[in-house]
Amino acid sequence: MDKRYRTKYHMSMIENLNAIKENGMQAFLLNQEEKWRCPKCGGTICCHNGLCFDCDLETFLLNKKYRWNEK
Secondary structure, eight states: OHHHHHHHHSOOHHHHHHHHHHHOHHHHHHHHHHHTBOTTTSOBBOTTTOOBTTTSHHHHHHOTTOOTTOO
16 A cells, blocks of 8 residues: 555655654654645645646646646
8 A cells, every 4th residue: 555655646654654753743744744835836735646726726627637747
């Protein structure tokens, strides 16, 4: 399951749990906010498709099955 999440969603549940264990929940949440922040507008990037729904909503509406960096 972790391999699938790393491949499809660019995240690892095991790494997330280890980060929480090592650094605490607050540090983990701050890191995740930065990791998933849209560089264009500051919105949140969806881990399932790599899109910011503030900037990239049209891309999603044109292709609801869009996944990371598809053309």
